[in-house]
Amino acid sequence: MCSHQASCPSAEHSGRSNHSDAHIVSAHPEQGWYLLCDGTIVFDDTGALLPDGQVVGPHRVPVEQLAIAA
Numbered sequence: 001m002c003s004h005q006a007s008c009p010s011a012e013h014s015g016r017s018n019h020s021d022a023h024i025v026s027a028h029p030e031q032g033w034y035l036l037c038d039g040t041i042v043f044d045d046t047g048a049l050l051p052d053g054q055v056v057g058p059h060r061v062p063v064e065q066l067a068i069a070a
Contacts, residue, residue, distance in 0.1 A: 022036035022037050022038040022040060023036065023037050024036060024037075025037050029044075032044040032045070038051070039051035043058070045058040046058045046059045046060075
């Protein structure tokens with residue numbers, strides 16, 4: 001699917017997304033998503049949709065860890 005060197009890793013790695021080495025082939029920041037060379041669609045909320053249809057949920061910070069303005 002990709003043509004850059006070294007080629008993209010597989011979109012699946014032990015059932016989880018491993019798209020850290022893949023590069024963006026189509027950017028749509030106004031809509032909040034990016035298509036990677038391995039076929040993964042990543043979203044601004046850190047979620048992803050893998051080429052096989054699996055969904056990777058957003059990585060949300062627990063409320064207790066959010067900074068509180070003083």
